[in-house]
Amino acid sequence: MTQMAISPPAAASEDPRDRGGPAQPMLIVDGIRKYFPIRAGVLNRTVAEVKAVDDISFYVVKGETLGIVGESGCGKSTLARLLMHLIDRDDGHLILDGDLVGEETGVPLDGLRRALQMVFQDSYSSLNPRLPIEQSIAYGPKVQGASSKVAKAQARALMEKVGLKANLFAQRYPHELSGGQKQRVNIARALALDPRLLILDEAVSALDKSVEAQVLNLLEDLKRQLNLTYIFISHDLHVVRYISDRVLVMYLGQVVEIGPVDKIYEDPQHPYTQALLACRLSMDPEERVEAAPLAGDPPNPVNPPSGCRFHTRCPFMEDVCMSKAPSLGDVLRSSAQDHLAACHMVHPGSGHSRAPLAVRA
Amino acid sequence: MTDAVANSLAVAPSQSAPTARVRSYWGGVWQRLRYDYVTLFCIALIILIVLSAVFAPWLAPFDPYKSSMANRLRPIGYKQFLLGTDEQGRDMLSRLLYGGRVSLLMGIVPVILATVIGGLFGVVAGYYGRKVNMGIMRTMDIFFAFPSVLLAVAISGSLGGGITNQMLTLTVVLIPPICRVAETATSQVRNMDFVDAARATGASTTSILFTHVLINVMSPVLVYASTLVSISIILASGLSFLGLGVSPPTADWGLMLSTLRQSIYVQPLVSAIPGVAILVTSIAFNLVSDGLRQAMDVKA
Amino acid sequence: MNDMTPTNLSGSMPLAAPFVRVKDLRVRFVSREATVRAVNGVTFDLARGEVLCVIGESGSGKSVMMRSLLRLHPKKRTVIEGSMQVGEHDIGAVSDRVLSKLRGSTISMIFQEPMTALDPLYTIGDQIVETVRRHEGLGREAAWARALELLELVRVPSPERRLKAYPHELSGGLRQRAMIAVALSCRPSLLLADEPTTALDASVQIQVLVLLRKLQREMEMSMIFVTHDLGVAAQIADKVAVMYAGRIIEYGTVADVLNRPQHPYTRAMLASTVKDQERGVQLEAIAGSPPDLRALPDGCSFLPRCGYAKPECAVAMPPETVDARGHMARCYRVGVEGQRLAFSAPAIQPSVCTNASQLAAARAEMLGRQA
Amino acid sequence: MWLYALRRIILTIPILFGVTVICFALVQIAPGDPIQNLLSPTASQADAERLRAAYGLDKPLPVQYVIWLGKVLVGDMGMSIANNTPVTGEVLRAFMNTIVIAMIAVVIAFVLSTIFGVAAAYRSGGLVDKAITAVAVFGISVPTFWLGVILVIIFAVNLSWLPATGMGAGGSKGFDYLSWSDFRFAVMPIIALALPPLGIMTRTTRSSLSEILNQDFVQTLRAKGLTETEVMIHAVRNIMPAAVAMLGLQLGYLIGGSVLVETVFTWPGTGYLLNKAILTRDIPLLQGTILVLATAFVLINLVVDLAQSLIDPRIKRS
Amino acid sequence: ESVLRVAMTAADIPDYTGAPDQGYEGYRFAGYTLYDALALWDLSSSDKAADVVPGLATSWEIDPQNNKRWIFNLRQGVTYHDGCPWNADSAIWNFNRVMDPKAPQFNARHVGQMGTYVVNIASVDKLDDYKIAINTKAPSSLFPYEMAMYYMISNCAVTAAGNDYNVYMKKPSGTGPYKFDSVVPHERLELVKNDKYWNPARIPKHDRLVLLPMPEASTRAAALLSGQVDFVEAPSPDTIPRLKDAGMQIITVPYPHNWDYMLRVDTPPFNDIRVRQAANYAMNRQDMVDMLQGVAVAADQTLIDSQPWYGHPVKYDYDPDKAAALLKEANCSPCKIKVGISTSGSGQMQPLPMNELVKEQLEAVGFQVQLEPMDWNALIGVFLSGAAKSDFNAINFSMAPIDPVQGILKKWMTEYQPPACCNWGFYSNAKLDDLGKQALAEFDPAKRNALLTEMNEMAVADASELYIVHDLNPRALSPKLSGFVQAQSWFQDLTPIVVAP
Ligand SMILES: Nc1ncnc2c1ncn2[C@@H]1O[C@H](COP(=O)(O)OP(=O)(O)OP(=O)(O)O)[C@@H](O)[C@H]1O
Ligand SMILES: Nc1ncnc2c1ncn2[C@@H]1O[C@H](COP(=O)(O)OP(=O)(O)OP(=O)(O)O)[C@@H](O)[C@H]1O
Numbered sequence A: 001m002t003q004m005a006i007s008p009p010a011a012a013s014e015d016p017r018d019r020g021g022p023a024q025p026m027l028i029v030d031g032i033r034k035y036f037p038i039r040a041g042v043l044n045r046t047v048a049e050v051k052a053v054d055d056i057s058f059y060v061v062k063g064e065t066l067g068i069v070g071e072s073g074c075g076k077s078t079l080a081r082l083l084m085h086l087i088d089r090d091d092g093h094l095i096l097d098g099d100l101v102g103e104e105t106g107v108p109l110d111g112l113r114r115a116l117q118m119v120f121q122d123s124y125s126s127l128n129p130r131l132p133i134e135q136s137i138a139y140g141p142k143v144q145g146a147s148s149k150v151a152k153a154q155a156r157a158l159m160e161k162v163g164l165k166a167n168l169f170a171q172r173y174p175h176e177l178s179g180g181q182k183q184r185v186n187i188a189r190a191l192a193l194d195p196r197l198l199i200l201d202e203a204v205s206a207l208d209k210s211v212e213a214q215v216l217n218l219l220e221d222l223k224r225q226l227n228l229t230y231i232f233i234s235h236d237l238h239v240v241r242y243i244s245d246r247v248l249v250m251y252l253g254q255v256v257e258i259g260p261v262d263k264i265y266e267d268p269q270h271p272y273t274q275a276l277l278a279c280r281l282s283m284d285p286e287e288r289v290e291a292a293p294l295a296g297d298p299p300n301p302v303n304p305p306s307g308c309r310f311h312t313r314c315p316f317m318e319d320v321c322m323s324k325a326p327s328l329g330d331v332l333r334s335s336a337q338d339h340l341a342a343c344h345m346v347h348p349g350s351g352h353s354r355a356p357l358a359v360r361a
Numbered sequence B: 001m002t003d004a005v006a007n008s009l010a011v012a013p014s015q016s017a018p019t020a021r022v023r024s025y026w027g028g029v030w031q032r033l034r035y036d037y038v039t040l041f042c043i044a045l046i047i048l049i050v051l052s053a054v055f056a057p058w059l060a061p062f063d064p065y066k067s068s069m070a071n072r073l074r075p076i077g078y079k080q081f082l083l084g085t086d087e088q089g090r091d092m093l094s095r096l097l098y099g100g101r102v103s104l105l106m107g108i109v110p111v112i113l114a115t116v117i118g119g120l121f122g123v124v125a126g127y128y129g130r131k132v133n134m135g136i137m138r139t140m141d142i143f144f145a146f147p148s149v150l151l152a153v154a155i156s157g158s159l160g161g162g163i164t165n166q167m168l169t170l171t172v173v174l175i176p177p178i179c180r181v182a183e184t185a186t187s188q189v190r191n192m193d194f195v196d197a198a199r200a201t202g203a204s205t206t207s208i209l210f211t212h213v214l215i216n217v218m219s220p221v222l223v224y225a226s227t228l229v230s231i232s233i234i235l236a237s238g239l240s241f242l243g244l245g246v247s248p249p250t251a252d253w254g255l256m257l258s259t260l261r262q263s264i265y266v267q268p269l270v271s272a273i274p275g276v277a278i279l280v281t282s283i284a285f286n287l288v289s290d291g292l293r294q295a296m297d298v299k300a
Numbered sequence C: 001m002n003d004m005t006p007t008n009l010s011g012s013m014p015l016a017a018p019f020v021r022v023k024d025l026r027v028r029f030v031s032r033e034a035t036v037r038a039v040n041g042v043t044f045d046l047a048r049g050e051v052l053c054v055i056g057e058s059g060s061g062k063s064v065m066m067r068s069l070l071r072l073h074p075k076k077r078t079v080i081e082g083s084m085q086v087g088e089h090d091i092g093a094v095s096d097r098v099l100s101k102l103r104g105s106t107i108s109m110i111f112q113e114p115m116t117a118l119d120p121l122y123t124i125g126d127q128i129v130e131t132v133r134r135h136e137g138l139g140r141e142a143a144w145a146r147a148l149e150l151l152e153l154v155r156v157p158s159p160e161r162r163l164k165a166y167p168h169e170l171s172g173g174l175r176q177r178a179m180i181a182v183a184l185s186c187r188p189s190l191l192l193a194d195e196p197t198t199a200l201d202a203s204v205q206i207q208v209l210v211l212l213r214k215l216q217r218e219m220e221m222s223m224i225f226v227t228h229d230l231g232v233a234a235q236i237a238d239k240v241a242v243m244y245a246g247r248i249i250e251y252g253t254v255a256d257v258l259n260r261p262q263h264p265y266t267r268a269m270l271a272s273t274v275k276d277q278e279r280g281v282q283l284e285a286i287a288g289s290p291p292d293l294r295a296l297p298d299g300c301s302f303l304p305r306c307g308y309a310k311p312e313c314a315v316a317m318p319p320e321t322v323d324a325r326g327h328m329a330r331c332y333r334v335g336v337e338g339q340r341l342a343f344s345a346p347a348i349q350p351s352v353c354t355n356a357s358q359l360a361a362a363r364a365e366m367l368g369r370q371a
Numbered sequence D: 001m002w003l004y005a006l007r008r009i010i011l012t013i014p015i016l017f018g019v020t021v022i023c024f025a026l027v028q029i030a031p032g033d034p035i036q037n038l039l040s041p042t043a044s045q046a047d048a049e050r051l052r053a054a055y056g057l058d059k060p061l062p063v064q065y066v067i068w069l070g071k072v073l074v075g076d077m078g079m080s081i082a083n084n085t086p087v088t089g090e091v092l093r094a095f096m097n098t099i100v101i102a103m104i105a106v107v108i109a110f111v112l113s114t115i116f117g118v119a120a121a122y123r124s125g126g127l128v129d130k131a132i133t134a135v136a137v138f139g140i141s142v143p144t145f146w147l148g149v150i151l152v153i154i155f156a157v158n159l160s161w162l163p164a165t166g167m168g169a170g171g172s173k174g175f176d177y178l179s180w181s182d183f184r185f186a187v188m189p190i191i192a193l194a195l196p197p198l199g200i201m202t203r204t205t206r207s208s209l210s211e212i213l214n215q216d217f218v219q220t221l222r223a224k225g226l227t228e229t230e231v232m233i234h235a236v237r238n239i240m241p242a243a244v245a246m247l248g249l250q251l252g253y254l255i256g257g258s259v260l261v262e263t264v265f266t267w268p269g270t271g272y273l274l275n276k277a278i279l280t281r282d283i284p285l286l287q288g289t290i291l292v293l294a295t296a297f298v299l300i301n302l303v304v305d306l307a308q309s310l311i312d313p314r315i316k317r318s
Numbered sequence E: 001e002s003v004l005r006v007a008m009t010a011a012d013i014p015d016y017t018g019a020p021d022q023g024y025e026g027y028r029f030a031g032y033t034l035y036d037a038l039a040l041w042d043l044s045s046s047d048k049a050a051d052v053v054p055g056l057a058t059s060w061e062i063d064p065q066n067n068k069r070w071i072f073n074l075r076q077g078v079t080y081h082d083g084c085p086w087n088a089d090s091a092i093w094n095f096n097r098v099m100d101p102k103a104p105q106f107n108a109r110h111v112g113q114m115g116t117y118v119v120n121i122a123s124v125d126k127l128d129d130y131k132i133a134i135n136t137k138a139p140s141s142l143f144p145y146e147m148a149m150y151y152m153i154s155n156c157a158v159t160a161a162g163n164d165y166n167v168y169m170k171k172p173s174g175t176g177p178y179k180f181d182s183v184v185p186h187e188r189l190e191l192v193k194n195d196k197y198w199n200p201a202r203i204p205k206h207d208r209l210v211l212l213p214m215p216e217a218s219t220r221a222a223a224l225l226s227g228q229v230d231f232v233e234a235p236s237p238d239t240i241p242r243l244k245d246a247g248m249q250i251i252t253v254p255y256p257h258n259w260d261y262m263l264r265v266d267t268p269p270f271n272d273i274r275v276r277q278a279a280n281y282a283m284n285r286q287d288m289v290d291m292l293q294g295v296a297v298a299a300d301q302t303l304i305d306s307q308p309w310y311g312h313p314v315k316y317d318y319d320p321d322k323a324a325a326l327l328k329e330a331n332c333s334p335c336k337i338k339v340g341i342s343t344s345g346s347g348q349m350q351p352l353p354m355n356e357l358v359k360e361q362l363e364a365v366g367f368q369v370q371l372e373p374m375d376w377n378a379l380i381g382v383f384l385s386g387a388a389k390s391d392f393n394a395i396n397f398s399m400a401p402i403d404p405v406q407g408i409l410k411k412w413m414t415e416y417q418p419p420a421c422c423n424w425g426f427y428s429n430a431k432l433d434d435l436g437k438q439a440l441a442e443f444d445p446a447k448r449n450a451l452l453t454e455m456n457e458m459a460v461a462d463a464s465e466l467y468i469v470h471d472l473n474p475r476a477l478s479p480k481l482s483g484f485v486q487a488q489s490w491f492q493d494l495t496p497i498v499v500a501p
């Protein structure tokens, strides 16, 4: 383990890799946007766009875990890939530890790549089936210039770190591993470049509950050891609650609510968040849900509803919701303790009958 | 504390790891092939054919070009001529062995060349997508617009006969289909998360192509290419048969078939030998590629 | 077995007798390379109108057991032993002809993947109509009307249009509903649901669950529902069976099993499920991974991962211990105290996170003694 | 649907254009001089030059191409040098002769391969399966020209059941596929033509059927109580889009690949014409034949694509 | 109706508008069947080499005053198949078809095929309706041989077609013993008998003649065996036993058709006469004949011995030692030569095995032979452009020396070196040239033949070619046929054949 360039977990705030100081958010996402063109017609012109990520802003504080939840198709993975620069954004900026990413003055992509890593959901497609896992893990360091021997040693150390016996597993191929083991390899691979921020896109969703617990434990543990920051994407609300410090709720490519985990779970402001939370299943056979909290499927992101995008499914829908899109507020200026929701009902003077009259304290 | 956790997590695999012996991908393929007796037999057959072609100069009892008017069209098993003689009294066995060289060359070399060239184009097209893909694949489409036999006949009709020209012809004919397979496989692989994971490490495109893409594209392409060997052999022999291929007196199965056609009434069996050779070789290659496909297909 | 229409079959059965009786069901898949023992002696009864939830880790044999109830396994490579009685039919023994009459009418099944479980080349309507016509001999018109009714029943919005839609034109939730409509089209007496909600979003999952529960009640179906989500089981089950390595290791009413789990595996599973645990506190994960069904050891299959193992665990699978309420568990540490099962832990309870070498040593010792 | 069709049609235009370039270019690489065939063995060079000019073969290649393309677009593919007849007529007549037997062959292959494929998939691994696989592998592996020669020896020479060569006692003119006395001539060419596609299609049918039979929805069908036959009908319907595509592709291959078979049976189709044109270096005829064959192939593919989009609802039609 | 179905070796139906292509086989089947020339070949006997006899001209003579003016008396009472009368106008019209580029009936294609026969003609005069005078550019005693190749076609038919030969092609018309009936392009040409043929002896004994192109020898054999045709040209030697078994008649006769190597004599190594002689001595011709199952005879020169110009030439009998010695003497060892051969072709017999045998025999005495096989048409190209345009030392190009013009003059005289004509190997011998000029100016047949014989002997003595074999031109006939007389000629008369039902 010693050959790894990882600082001791003791002082989280004094990470030598830290450039912007402890108060500077790890990552600031400012107005990021991605529309996928839909081509059709005789000439294959773009006839429409999937508004997969539509003007999203937020930040991640150093050392925290930001949970992102939302229904399938709301743009969570697209957001993750945008952050990773795996797809090009249409608009918006990323600021990594105080530096603009990818622009002339800021950190080069390469730097971003080292600081930001991702764990993918699909454990089937996320590992190269023809590469022994040791090599899959060692690939990153090698790319970044480590000698093959060093990279291998590092890979083995990482395997031990994620709980895989190196001498047993190093030479195995992905199909010889169980789902949980594969996910560990994925995590090890992401850690190989010594990142600051790890994006976990549904990293545990495909796992059995018991294995999920193992991996969650591992993630918690690693975070402490390696002074990591997580963006944790999931649609399992129990898991998000367990692991996150703050939660961001997405609906149809937009942020509808963001805030500290307890505030969100105990006092959800947005009706969508409320419904989503109500969808959690209780383990108590006595507490059975009699009516589904959220009816129907989300609307098509090609043609999102006007105004508030949730108005088609919202029990509190009023005229204003159809005509005017509620704003979330200035997320980037808010503090990490602030709880923001993009709903007319929480914005005074929005015109919704349930909106508070006075500005909240 | 942390170590304890790590250890505890590591407990189980050591005891209940499903496979005691570590088996590579090819190891798995071999495991499956081991029980496929037909394929094994055909592999052995191909090895035999290849060896006998390679060692033809040592194996052939006679000079395949040495004719003897006294011994024209002898039946199978006549004196020292195990497979009889052809219309010029040349020993069929020797010619068959030497002919195997040309036929196998025609089966294998164009396929290898086409695999390299077509595979390269296909991988590039599949990986880069968009404009590059358009450019490469539309060009391939144009060649695809010609049925392979037509293209082969047209090209070799244009280039004229000879071993080199024929190999060139077959290569050109085989490139588009291989390119297509490679392109499809590549764009599939390209959409896999592990490629994104590799990109996220900041790896260069070349590095990704070589470490992650090629290795995965290889097996579908190779399996496909293996089916082309028999097609290539048959095409080549067809061209020779039409007089568009290898030029005489080169011993070549297709050409032998063509010249022996005149003698079919005198020695039907001897005349059929080259045809049987083509048939058997082609069946062997087909069955092997079937077997390979099955063995390699099993999802990891 | 004489032909009996499913409706009068369900009507003529005395209520007291259990509707489904599975006894010592064993399923093996035999191939050249290995023999997979997927189900190793499953026994349970299910009354009419009852819902049994089967829960267990991936690979514990849940789906295999379900498919056996319809004899859906490939004939050549599968060996099925034991008896499966549904109504008065012995599924293992009925002729193919009778079986295909039973399938879809008396017993029907919903599969996990709504994406792939429907024929992509037929419209939803066609697929429902086909079943209805096959089993009830309705005319085209009547069958279409029935299909429409069914789509309404499963709450598919604008059902007329959806009848003419192809599966790929529907979202996952709608597809799963269509699948349910197909399964319910002939009012089955037994519905086998193999993780019907696992592939769905939480919000859709709950819609489907509520719907299924309602329909099950209205139609008085018996249902076997496979899931590995305890929350789902809590929502829908009357009885719960916990499977591990092809065996039911705990069985009882949903309240008994979820609130008073006895078997160490069930307990560990409940403990490891993320459910409003304190943040920053380690989850109690079950170490290790499920056993290899190709080479099952004698004795309790959970032994390698069990924190409470005793020497006898390595010798033979523990027998069933049943209490008066029908709560059953198979563990040497479980006994009956009064009316109920009780788990007796040793004085010094080994942590779930036992040290690897310790456990290995213990195991070796046990195995050595046995040999 | 119409939009899709239109799009597909427009996409073929650049391909067809490329095809004309290749047709023209290929033939120009050819060594040998088409004019020589028209000269008596004792003719002089000056005679040759005169004739060359008469056929426009003295102009630079790009000019020749543009002239040729311009004429081709209005359906004039020039005059055959060897016969001095319009190439268009020659090729179209030959094309008709080819396409009919190719079509019959491919339909026979299609029907048989579906039956074989179903039988093999149904009895997967059994004796029937093995026998059918053997037939399929044979069909793929056998050199058709050799098969043709053997068929002639057996059925024409030794048994005298079928005529050895040609198309009808009176030639292709007035050939009547419906009369046995004429159709006899087509029997062996059709057999030789049908065998490879039969092999290929049997194999693909078999493998795609067993793939389909392994898919989840088949479980659903069985669980619904459908009999094995009904399940098989579903499965067969599911392979139809692919099978139809295969059918078209094979038809295209047969049309373009009939050179060998037609040469063996002297069947006066495009393949025979092509071979003749190559041997006599009849450039206009060669160009015309290749062009028509390639165009036919492109169009068949187009039709197949459209047909496939009709029978497979999953293919986007918007 | 009795039908005679003939399988030709041609790859396609020869031109039947009066200028046959596809080699002399075209003349044989689409020329002398439909058309006549001023002179015709006498094909009625198989005992002697065919010579020319009167055709559409009843007689001809050289103008006693002017040895460059031939007088032809035309046959009277002959009409074309379309009823058009044959006379001096028609004859002159026919010459202009090829000679006068301004004439409406001028046909460039016909020039390509027939131009060579009229190169000597300066002009044609009409003397009266049935008498014409043909002025040659130089004295040309052999002119009637050329006139035996020049077909007369119906001027009325061409005019009626608007001088468009593609239209004429739909209804061609000649004076020959057969009339055009129908054609299926590439497949079959059907002719019917001309009841009113001017020579009653040659009115066909069958009603219909069907000509089918079948370039593949095995296809021809199969077609004959399966009863699809009655008469096949050139069955391959190996099929002959089988054909005989099936009761077919196999007919062979020697005729002027040599299968040899033309040698390039202006460059090494064949510029050395010893090398040429060595090659000739190296030939074991009997081996070749054996291989060909007797369908060829050994050739010791280009002509066959029944031709009047055969003479008493030097003979090169098989003598490998002498050959080797000569080569050594010429200091050529190994004597590398490159030979262009074809893979098939009209009159080429079985070029591949035969050439390989030649190669083997040549190499046995010290040559080193590189065979370069090519398509027949490509080889024609090599031949037409002359040796200087290629890098071959020899080509295997069979020709038919049916008359002294083609067999002797054009082959050996310096003035016929390429590009003028056919002296491919640039043979040049002043004495021979001189003799040639004399012969052309000598109108006494006996004296002229003596001169020609001397020329021929001279060329053979020079070993100007590598003589190998003469084709016996086998034909296989169904037992139903009778009456066929195989002439010692490239051309054959099919009219006497009787087809039994
Ligand atoms: N490459 C692409 N081209 C076009 N549309 C895309 C592309 N990738 C994603 N989309 C669309 O963008 C939307 C958001 O997709 P995304 O994968 O980000 O959702 P998600 O929230 O991750 O969903 P899930 O929970 O199912 O993973 C979806 O409607 C999807 O169809
Ligand atoms: N047809 C088969 N042939 C061989 N082995 C099989 C077959 N079907 C299932 N198995 C094996 O049987 C075991 C039990 O599988 P089963 O599908 O019943 O698990 P499950 O409990 O349903 O798991 P999941 O929760 O993942 O659906 C697995 O190890 C599986 O690999």
Ligand SMILES: [Mg+2]
Pocket: A076, A077, A078, A202
């Ligand atoms: Mg996602």
Ligand SMILES: [Mg+2]
Pocket: C062, C063, C064, C194, C195
């Ligand atoms: Mg399952």
